[in-house]
Amino acid sequence: MSVTPDAPLISYYGDDLTGSTDVLEALSSQGVPAVLFTQIPDDAQLARFADYRAIGLAGTSRSESPAWMRQHLAPALTWLRARGASLCHYKTCSTFDSAPEVGNIGCALEIGRELHDRHCASIVVGVPQMKRYTAFGHLFAAARGEVYRIDRHPVMSRHPVTPMDEADLRRHLARQTSLDIGLVDVIALGMSDIDARVDTQRQQHDALLFDVLDETGQASVGRQLWRTRPSTGSFIVGSSGVEYALLAEWRRQGIIGKAPRFSNPGPVERIAVVSGSCSETTARQIRQAQADGFHGIKLDVESLTDETVASAERDAVLAEAFTALQAGRSVVLYTALGPDSHHEALSSTTRHQLGQQLGYLMREIVRRERLTRVVVAGGDTSSHAIRQLDIQALTTRLPLPETPGSPLCTAYSDDPAFDGLEIAFKGGQIGGDSYFDKIRKADIA
Incomplete structure (x- = not known):
């Protein structure tokens, strides 16, 4: 062929x-x-x-x-x-x-x-x-x-x-x-x-x-x-x-040439992270992010997936996130710190719903605070969360050799709020403890 x-x-x-x-x-x-x-x-x-x-x-x-x-x-x-x-x-x-x-x-x-x-x-x-x-x-x-x-x-x-x-x-x-x-x-x-x-x-x-x-x-x-x-x-x-x-x-075979050079986009003042991962790796990253000055918000999974109270829960979470971001701090919203028996009991439909709720929270944060760089952690979370962000396509903005598999990407969207957004999607087992702050700083060393 x-x-x-x-x-x-x-x-x-x-x-x-x-x-x-x-x-x-x-x-x-x-x-x-x-x-x-x-x-x-x-x-x-x-x-x-x-x-x-x-x-x-x-x-x-x-x-x-x-x-x-x-x-x-x-x-x-x-x-x-x-x-x-x-x-x-x-x-x-x-x-x-x-x-x-x-x-x-x-x-x-x-x-x-x-x-x-x-x-x-x-x-x-x-x-x-x-x-x-x-x-x-x-x-x-x-x-x-x-x-x-x-x-x-x-x-x-x-x-x-x-x-x-x-x-x-x-x-x-x-x-x-x-x-x-x-x-x-x-x-x-x-x-x-x-x-x-x-x-x-x-x-x-x-x-x-x-x-x-x-x-x-x-x-x-x-x-x-x-x-x-x-x-x-x-x-x-x-x-x-x-x-x-x-x-x-x-x-x-000479079908492809040399690897290209990627320019470093440099640090940003604030980022937002949403995580639905139950991995111990992600748990360490969340703890380290808080030690690095991120404001952590533990999400109530039961409330977010209960249609009767989900709206009020989202409003409360967003109010806390907006306060931290307006004070110049990055935020990390998370559903678990490591393996969580509550997550294990969730049905497939509920897990999908949780991912959608995390996507909704990220969407509102990006729109309100005009963030230019964000992270979504957790494979299932990412797959369902991105549907809320009106992103049609992604290309690589900056590879991360230290943590292969979790690059910083450029988003393409018909919505100006998300077109050009720099976004990283991190699997549960990927990355060192300082991953989130390294994304904020675009630190690939």
């Missing part, structure tokens, strides 16, 4: 917003102009980015049911395939957390494979740049300087919605799909006959999982993904490790 200069190299669907901006950063920071749409754009919105070589669509499937996926995911992937890219990527979190009833990756794999002529799909989860590794089909992830098997990870093994209790990714997926999944392990990747081995496995299996333990192996995987793509396009499931693998191959 030849590559024409004006055709997209890749299209992708992110199963939540933070995962979508992870891919956006990986591509744009390495010389692939990329745009992320928050919904299928109209012709005028699409034309604005006609020369971009990567097109993304941010979704919410990580927090949705298989029934929702069958109704909504197929049209989204169909639209992406119509962009004519060589590859279509269903982006998952690098921790691959999912369950049969919520965020079912196996269901997404089935849908995408059907839309791509039932060719063998590829699965790539390891991404060393984010300290995520796969070896012999098992997933490992770092936490505070130590690497754990994912089913022993101090955070992901206790995720409030989709706890990872199985490190063998093929066994994990077997709970979600009956598709037959093969494995190209770290040993095979280093063999001289790797091409023949991969070709044979692609004929034998419905999908093929590739190990990624280090950047050398990652580059080998990228070569296989690009080499084996069908003429009608290939379907891939996995983390941003997909893009990092392909970038190495594209650069080797």
